[in-house]
Every structure is written in C-alpha cells, then in structure tokens.
Amino acid sequence: MVWIQALTTRKTRVVPTPGPDTVPLLGNLHLIPKTNIHYKFTEWAKQYGEIYSVEMGPETAIVITSPAAV
Numbered sequence: 001m002v003w004i005q006a007l008t009t010r011k012t013r014v015v016p017t018p019g020p021d022t023v024p025l026l027g028n029l030h031l032i033p034k035t036n037i038h039y040k041f042t043e044w045a046k047q048y049g050e051i052y053s054v055e056m057g058p059e060t061a062i063v064i065t066s067p068a069a070v
Contacts, residue, residue, distance in 0.1 A: 017052050019044070019055070020054070022055045026057065027056055028055050032056075045063070051069050
C-alpha cells in the first residue's frame with residue numbers, strides 16, 4: 001500500500017523526512033520512471049523506511065508505505 005499526500009502550501013511546517021536527493025526545479029521528477037512507478041517507490045521504501053518524502057517539482061509528497069505507519 002502506498003499513500004501519497006501532496007502538501008499544497010509552503011507555510012506548513014513539515015518534520016524533515018528522509019528521501020532521495022533532489023535537483024533544483026525538478027525535485028525528484030527526473031528519478032521517477034514513466035512506467036512501473038511502484039517499483040521505484042518500493043525501492044525507496046527499502047532504502048529510506050516506511051515514511052519518506054519525494055519532491056515533485058515545487059511540491060513535497062510524503063509517502064507512507066505501511067498501514068501501521070499511519
């Protein structure tokens with residue numbers, strides 16, 4: 001199970017979460033494949049843990065990969 005929540009406001013303070021390195025403007029978009037995206041999210045879950053963040057352009061997505069983490 002993968003749950004993604006986009007944070008729509010930059011005023012929100014978010015506890016820093018681990019995640020892949022980003023590049024300006026793109027964030028992590030260059031690392032996300034066009035097909036079989038779930039394999040990349042599973043790989044990142046193994047590397048960064050049950051909760052991690054992904055930058056999608058100017059927005060931050062918090063990825064929760066375990067029902068127990070909710």
